[in-house]
Amino acid sequence: MSGPPTTPRANTLFNPTTPATSRVLASQNIQASPHYTTTRRHSLYGVEDRVIIDPGSRIWKVGFSGEGRPRDVFLARGKSGASLWNLRRATELAERMEEEKLLEVNLQTCLRSVFHDSLLTDPKARKVILVEHPLLPLYIKDIIARILFENHVPSVSFASSHLLSLFAVGRITGLVLDCGHLESVVLPIFAARPLYPHLRTTPLAGARLTSHLRALLLMFGTYLPPPSSLSAAINVPAANRATRVPQEVLPDSVIDKIKTRCCFVGDILGIPADARETTPGGDDGSEFEIPPSDTTQSESDFTGGGSNISSHRESSSEFSVITNPRVLPADAPRGENHLQALATLYTRHSTATELQMRVMPPPFQQTGTGRGTLIIPGWIRERAAEVLFEGGDVDESSIAEVILDSLLKVPVDLRKTLASSILVSGGTAMLPGFIPRLHAEILRALSPPPALSRQPMRSDRSLPPQFDQYASLRPLLPYFAILNNPSPPPPMSDRARGNAGKAPAFSPAILAWVGGSLAGSLKTGGVEVAREKWDEANTNHDPDQSMDVSAGFEDRAAKNILPDWTRTPLPSGAPPASAPRIEVGAEI
Numbered sequence: 001m002s003g004p005p006t007t008p009r010a011n012t013l014f015n016p017t018t019p020a021t022s023r024v025l026a027s028q029n030i031q032a033s034p035h036y037t038t039t040r041r042h043s044l045y046g047v048e049d050r051v052i053i054d055p056g057s058r059i060w061k062v063g064f065s066g067e068g069r070p071r072d073v074f075l076a077r078g079k080s081g082a083s084l085w086n087l088r089r090a091t092e093l094a095e096r097m098e099e100e101k102l103l104e105v106n107l108q109t110c111l112r113s114v115f116h117d118s119l120l121t122d123p124k125a126r127k128v129i130l131v132e133h134p135l136l137p138l139y140i141k142d143i144i145a146r147i148l149f150e151n152h153v154p155s156v157s158f159a160s161s162h163l164l165s166l167f168a169v170g171r172i173t174g175l176v177l178d179c180g181h182l183e184s185v186v187l188p189i190f191a192a193r194p195l196y197p198h199l200r201t202t203p204l205a206g207a208r209l210t211s212h213l214r215a216l217l218l219m220f221g222t223y224l225p226p227p228s229s230l231s232a233a234i235n236v237p238a239a240n241r242a243t244r245v246p247q248e249v250l251p252d253s254v255i256d257k258i259k260t261r262c263c264f265v266g267d268i269l270g271i272p273a274d275a276r277e278t279t280p281g282g283d284d285g286s287e288f289e290i291p292p293s294d295t296t297q298s299e300s301d302f303t304g305g306g307s308n309i310s311s312h313r314e315s316s317s318e319f320s321v322i323t324n325p326r327v328l329p330a331d332a333p334r335g336e337n338h339l340q341a342l343a344t345l346y347t348r349h350s351t352a353t354e355l356q357m358r359v360m361p362p363p364f365q366q367t368g369t370g371r372g373t374l375i376i377p378g379w380i381r382e383r384a385a386e387v388l389f390e391g392g393d394v395d396e397s398s399i400a401e402v403i404l405d406s407l408l409k410v411p412v413d414l415r416k417t418l419a420s421s422i423l424v425s426g427g428t429a430m431l432p433g434f435i436p437r438l439h440a441e442i443l444r445a446l447s448p449p450p451a452l453s454r455q456p457m458r459s460d461r462s463l464p465p466q467f468d469q470y471a472s473l474r475p476l477l478p479y480f481a482i483l484n485n486p487s488p489p490p491p492m493s494d495r496a497r498g499n500a501g502k503a504p505a506f507s508p509a510i511l512a513w514v515g516g517s518l519a520g521s522l523k524t525g526g527v528e529v530a531r532e533k534w535d536e537a538n539t540n541h542d543p544d545q546s547m548d549v550s551a552g553f554e555d556r557a558a559k560n561i562l563p564d565w566t567r568t569p570l571p572s573g574a575p576p577a578s579a580p581r582i583e584v585g586a587e588i
Contacts, residue, residue, distance in 0.1 A: 050520040051121070053114060054131040054161070054513045055144065057083040058181050059427065061513045062114045065129070065520025070513050072118035076110050081252040084110075085140060087182055087203065104143050111147050123151040129525045131516045132158045133178070134187055134199060138564050145562060149534045158563050159526030160194050162187040164515025165425045169483055169503035174421035177403060177438075178512075179388075179428040181206040184399050186406045188418050196565045198409040200402040203395075204388050206428040210255050212387040213263070216380045220343055221245040224373040225365050242375075248362035249372060258376060259384075262355055265433035266382040268440050269349055343379065352378030385431055389441050400441035404470050420479045420495045429508040435485050446474050484508065527563040537561045 054061040054070075058081060063070035076084045084106055090096040115123050128148055132141065145156055162176040162185075172192040178185045184205045188195045223245040354377050361372040391398030397405065403422065407415050424435050449468055478492035481500035488500035506514055519525050 050127045050129050050157075050525070051114070051119060052129050052131065052513055052516040052520055053111075054516065055110070056180060056427075057085055060110060060114070061510060062118050063513065063517065064119070065517045067517055068514065070510060072114075074113070074118070077106065079253065081256060083181065083207075085137075089137075100139065100143070103140070104147070107140075107143055108147050111144070111151075115151075123148070123153050126153070127155045127157070128153050129157045129159055129516050129520050131161045131164060131512050132526070132563075133161050133180075133185070134194070134196065134565065135183070135185060135201065138562065138566075141562050145529065145534070149531050153531065155528050155530045157525035157528040159516060159519060160187075161425075161512040161515075163189055163192065163194055163526075164513075164519060165423055165511040166192075166515070167518050168506055168511045168515035169423060171421060171423070171483070171503075173417060174423050174483065175403065175406065175418040176423045176425065177399065177429075179205055179399065179424065179426035179434075179508075181427065184388075184402065184426070184428075186402045188406055188410050188414070190414055190418070194565070195410060198406055200397075200406040200409075202391075202397045202399065202402045204391070204397075204399060205426075206259075208387060209385060209428065210252070210259060213259055213380070213384045214250055214255050216384055217250060217258075217374075217376065218245050218247065219339065220377055220380060222375040223249060224375070226361055226370045226372050245374065246362050249359045249374060254357075254359055254374075258357070260430075262357075262376060263381050263384050263431060264352075265385045265431050265437045266350070266352075267433075267437065268444060269345075346379040346383045347377070350379035350382050352382045354378045355381065385434070385437075388428075389437065398441065398445075399438060400445050403442060404445055404473055407473055407476075408470070415473070415476060416479050416495070419473075419476045420481045420493075420499050422480070422482045423503065423511075424482060424484060425508045425511040427509040435482055435508075436487050436489075439480065439482050439485060439489065442480055443477065446470050446477055448474075484511075529561055533561060 049064040049066055052063055052065055052070075056076070058076060059073060060076050061070040061073050063072070075081055085103060090099055115121055130141075130144065141158070148156055162178060165176050165178070166172060166174050166189055173190050175186065175188050178187075182205060183201050183203050185199065185201045187199050221244075222242050224241050225243065227241070354375055357374045357376060358371045359374045365372070389398050389400065391401055407419060410418060424438065429435065449466060479495050481488065481491070481496040483499055483501070483503035484506075485501045491497035491500055516525075
């Protein structure tokens with residue numbers, strides 16, 4: 001008896017074949033990131049690539065984890081370039097609540113732009129890593145977290161920006177300097193643990209450089225208004241049209257363009273060490289009022305006396321000029337002549353050429369014949385950043401001094417390791433020549449102070465020992481090295497030779513974001529706060545206390561679950577917070 005006939009259809013049914021090639025091709029089309037051909041599966045909340053947000057006071061950098069650069073970099077307040085927050089906060093409760101409400105509206109706009117304009121992704125499907133500045137106020141972190149969780153973000157991780165910058169260069173130990181817009185912060189990190197008690201900061205940063213550059217251009221720049229007619233443009237020479245620079249032609253956008261495209265950091269002038277002594281007291285002319293747009297004002301109208309210093313510090317437009325320059329002798333005249341002598345010295349030693357820039361003329365001038373011309377002197381391009389390295393009073397140490405002050409606070413056995421692993425990040429550090437100049441300033445600050453020439457008042461007594469603040473750090477002189485120094489000096493030790501300039505060539509402005517991208521791809525973010533935990537903490541809140549306006553924001557924010565390094569416990573041996581008081585006359 002013969003079996004059933006065999007047909008091609010029967011062979012197909014009984015011997016099925018799997019198109020392996022087609023399945024492989026289909027799996028290659030599933031990519032979690034457009035930059036990498038990966039086949040990672042979706043997680044519980046969506047794709048595994050996390051959203052990395054680096055929220056600065058002016059510039060935000062956003063993107064996905066696993067990528068080498070941000071997807072978008074934008075100004076938080078749009079073309080105006082204004083800061084979302086500053087170092088000052090209103091003291092009155094009503095003004096403070098109004099500031100917080102305005103800040104919440106601006107942050108909501110920025111976060112909406114991150115997901116719907118920059119990344120084109122659903123907030124519900126992505127975990128978020130927030131690159132956290134160590135000095136970011138807790139109420140700002142609370143507002144950002146509340147906005148994200150209201151949009152049903154699965155979780156938010158808070159990671160230190162200094163630690164992420166070290167991760168980006170493959171290190172876990174180092175001394176990180178973040179020179180941003182509002183302030184410059186130095187934080188030592190050992191074995192991936194930030195040493196927050198040894199943090200040091202200075203307000204000499206991008207905002208101070210911007211105000212200083214504007215003041216110099218108003219004082220020493222030249223403005224050529226547009227000619228009133230075409231015939232005047234041919235017949236009237238440009239020298240006859242030159243005037244002082246009106247304030248209206250220097251908005252923040254123009255200053256930022258000059259700072260980022262024209263300015264650089266020059267080398268240290270070859271001035272003898274005795275010229276670094278502090279100038280005696282008197283009218284130093286270190287503060288400047290806003291010069292009016294009237295071009296008939298004299299230079300003496302721009303200087304402010306010592307009695308007006310406090311009022312200028314409280315104003316929103318503070319123009320600071322170098323307080324104690326180290327390039328003039330101590331007996332140099334102060335005020336207007338002092339600034340003119342400083343400009344003359346910088347002009348003599350400057351090799352930079354002046355630049356011309358087209359700017360919009362003021363509203364009171366005719367604009368029918370074109371734009372005005374701003375002439376930027378070469379010495380301003382080269383020496384405007386001197387304000388970052390000179391320093392001022394006790395609260396305004398130079399950038400090199402805050403690095404050395406932080407090294408003085410760390411344990412002695414860590415100083416050599418940290419001094420040879422300095423990392424510089426932040427947008428202000430992108431100025432050409434900034435990092436080599438910083439290394440030279442550190443070596444200059446460690447040089448021995450000049451010997452005193454004065455004699456003791458009494459012959460039987462000797463002079464007291466001279467104050468040498470960084471004497472204990474002078475043995476570390478051969479070991480100082482900056483990891484991302486593009487042109488390191490000749491090394492003086494094997495440790496410096498192995499570290500100087502060995503970091504990957506990432507831009508200092510995106511170091512923290514790149515570290516967050518790496519941490520997100522390795523699933524090693526910072527302190528993670530899940531949405532369920534946030535909802536549970538808000539549910540357990542006392543509604544009567546949350547509605548109490550007089551309680552203040554700090555009282556409400558103190559009970560949240562966000563990480564805050566300022567609330568760490570006191571070290572052992574510290575006195576108790578509430579020590580019992582003994583009344584006078586009471587029995588013991």
